[in-house]
Amino acid sequence: MRCEECAGKLDRFVDRELTNTEALEVQLHLEGCPECMEHYEFQEHLKLVVKNSCDCDTAPKAFREKLRQILR
Amino acid sequence: MAEPAAKTAFAEEALTHLDTLYRGALRLTRDPDQAQDLVQEAYLRALRYQHSYQPGTNMKAWLFAIMRNLFWDRFKGSHKEDVSLDDVGDFVLFEKLRDEGAKPEADVLDKIAATEVVAAVDKLPPLHREVVLLVDVEGFSYKDAAETLGVPIGTVMSRLHRARQQLQKSLYDYAVESGIVHSGGMEQVPQP
Secondary structure, eight states, X not given: OOHHHXXXXXXXXXXXXXXXXXXXXXXXXXXXXXXXXXXXXXXXXXXXXXXXXXXXXXXXXXXXXXXXXXXX | OOOHHXXXXXXXXXXXXXXXXXXXXXXXXXXXXXXXXXXXXXXXXXXXXXXXXXXTSOHHHHHHHHHHHHIIIIXXXXXXOOOOXXXXXXXXXXXXXXXXXXXXXXXXXXXXXXXXXXXXXXXXXXXXXXXXXXXXXXXXXXXXXXXXXXXXXXXXXHHHHHHHHHHHHHHHHHHHHTTSSOTTSOOOOOOO
């Protein structure tokens, strides 16, 4: 696999959306290519940063209680 | 009409997904009061259409679909007025940072405050924002996201791709403006 092909599949690799065979090909390339490995780790980190930044918002307790009453 | 016990059990199960729905509503409306209104309305609708939910299928996705459809109907009018994304070209933050000598590149991400990341997400047009919410924040598969949004998987992938490029551009612009990286230079990322 060439680096360009690996870069093209990186998003789907990070999202666990490649087929097993494709994922294995990417994995093998990453293990032999430090630069693509760094890029992969960066994308993985970016996804985590977005998740962690957004998912600290939780429904206020009072709102949860209010909903529970309404839905009875 | 469902039996009271079944109705309560359904409501209880539905409420286990409240945080996901609230987060989604908050990011879509960008307003806590509107988010609560939207979520409340979504739950009432879900209860009303309880019979259309197939037990054993993805309730979180089903509830999210109800909530985002309400958002588009109620808060944005019936037209899906998507503001097109700025054309940022093929923006790859990793390559941009590497070219500017900011190493290790991931350190830059750690120096950007969570509020700035949220602001960058909020800046995305809603049709792109909701894909990022589903896939990156809530961990939906492309297939579940496609079903939730009522679009083909290819559309999820293309929106996600463009949204991520825009997001990376916003984060890069912020990093430059705040002095985390120095555009055009070969300066190192300042260490804490």
